[in-house]
Amino acid sequence: MWIVFAFVGILSGVIIAWALDMNSPKEIFQGALGGLIAGILMSAMLPH
């Protein structure tokens, strides 16, 4: 399940970074990284 959460985490991280006016490639990458961590953490808290 973590794969889909990681995927949507990255997707949401990129969208949030852009919504926060942080548009440089570095910031978008950092947003994706933050989203990836959030997605994996979220998946880890769920029943498997």
Add this chain to the structure above:
Amino acid sequence: MSDKKETPKIGEKRKDSNQPLILPGIHRYQFFTNLKDRGWTINLDRVALFGIVAAMLSVVIKPLLRWNPATIYCYECRACYATQDRCPVGITLQAELVVAARVLDYDRFIRNGGLKCIRCGNCQSYCVQYLPLPEMFSVMQQETRRAMVNGVIPKDILRRALSQGLVGKEYIDDVAKTVA
């Protein structure tokens, strides 16, 4: 707003052009609850607030006075419904019984099969807090029996329970006697 601070008439549209139209889905109910607007309803508001607080307090105090305090802890998350056919007498909505026990709602208790319960404890293992459901139901069963004897519960409710098979053998004599 003008300096004269005139109160606009009810029903007219605002004339200022910079007032945006409201976005679909936006709920602005709280515009009506502006403090300045409360003049004619201030006592009504006070009574309403008193009613809300009194209702909340009674929900907490009642179970304490009736020796059924554990009912206060129920999250009403309904995880106990997962008991399903593991309940030997076929009660499906256990949380309803807990709420009924908390507020002494006899109709709700009987309607959901509270008088059928044999307190086996199978539903307890599904409770996210492992609350003592059999004890709660037992206390409420005694309360219901007392209310029946005192004639507090309308006979129609008991008749309906009898006809739908909602009374266990432990209580069937009491119910039959009351209805008769």
Add this chain to the structure above:
Amino acid sequence: MEYLGYINLGIFLALMLSTLFGYIRTPVQTVLVISTILCLIVGAIFKYAAYGIDAVLLMPNEFLGGIILHPITALLTGLFLAGGLKASGGFDALKVLLRFLRRSPIGLVGTLVILINLPVISSLPCGRILAAALLPLLFTFGFEGGLGILTKSQLIVLIGAFTRNAMGSCGPSPIGGVGQIAEGFLGSFFATASDGILRAPQAFSLMLGTAVVALFLKLISQKIYPNDVSLREAPDAMAAQKFAEPEIKAPIEGYLALVIFVISLLTAIFQPLGKMPVQSVLVAGALLMVIVCRIRLNDLLEGIILLPVTAMAAGFLAAGALAATDGFKALGQILNSLVGVQFLGVAGMLAIFVQFQTILPLSCARILTAALVPVLYLFGPAQFDFLNWSQLAIVMAAYIINATTSCGPSPLGGGGMMGEGTMRAETGFIKGAYTFASMAIMAPMAAIFMKFLNLSIFQPSDPRFLQDIKMIAAFAILIAGVNILLLVAGSKLFNKESPNNYYIQVFGFLLGGSISGAILAFAVFEIDAVKIAQGAVGGFIAAALIGFMVPRSLSKRMTSTLSGPEL
């Protein structure tokens, strides 16, 4: 007696709509109490006629059963902890930690993304617990809060997205969350339902929905209502020169309070000491703060905000009165009768049903969920047989995420108002974003996730697994993509003409609702053109009900409210 429910449902809806459109101008909690009293009076007359005085005397007990204590006490304990953290310097300690994170490879934006998703990661039984504790911290990121890292626009997006994530996190919570109400019912078929069959779909769709809310706030809300938020930007002179970040130091008590806070949360979620109420754990944490961090009991009490508590209780009272007088039974029958309407059918009715709590958002999702989930359950094999068990699980997933997120846009002391207060916004500012995301993103996404992952054989070696993962990824991109396109196109088309903007939004709203209904119908009935069309019609009607249950513009009546005579 059969008319009692319809009459009381009519009274409740008439009072709510009159308040909404400005014909009744009192606080909403007063209106809810009036609704309770009227319903009880009408109920008493009917019950007296049918069953006699004994039935009337039992009515107070019946309507008090509507009060659900759990969210009220959970909110109070959350506010308690927030008060303790504030008094002990815990927020300063958190700022120091965040500064450390910001300087790590994930940077500021990565830190903010994690912070925004923290409520769903921790999944407490009421989103207000974490919101009460962390919203003051988010405020400090702005110029007025002291750190000055974010601009006004960024702060609006941050607070709005965080609050959205929080006011939905009660859904996937395993410790008394709203989703468990439906999991309990699904347990009669899915043996492991009570372990959390609905948690993953909810968490998944909330994550995506949060991102779309962030985008909505940036592209739509701020453009339409540029003056609705009274946060200030940093003065030009300060903004021009690199804003010197003030040196933050936290007292040792602050770090201790933070450690106690985190341990309390983890203990409440994982329950390593055995099953116990989350409130008890949090109060124990707060008392530990009093002892270890040397704060006063008064500091804890200062954290409490009463309005959301009383508004929520008033909502429960009104719902309790409706339940005691068959109001919800009547609602169930009305929804059931929609199946007979040719252009709606089962698919259209379900598309409206799943959006019902966003159409009528109350202060706590539990108010209506407790009444409507049993109705939905009866649509399955248990009674009406409109749906089989798998289809019921899909509809439950969509309904529950829509329900749990409904306290966000609720104007009756809903959680979203905490976010609006923190960003100093007019009431209603962030609610358009919330309703749109619940309707157009979260409900269909949860249904898709349930269909393609939760219900399939869940093993990596299964060939369907990879296919299902691909399907979910494709739908996530499709649903998010279409809606993002709608938002971007809408924001480009806006101009100074208010009516023009309004019609663009209406079009976008209705289109979003129709697509959502169609996707839901596809998830439930697969490729069936008639059903998908019926779902789209149902979604259209639901979107219209959500969108138009508001006055089109502020009338004089409301203006007089705003500028009425002083007390």
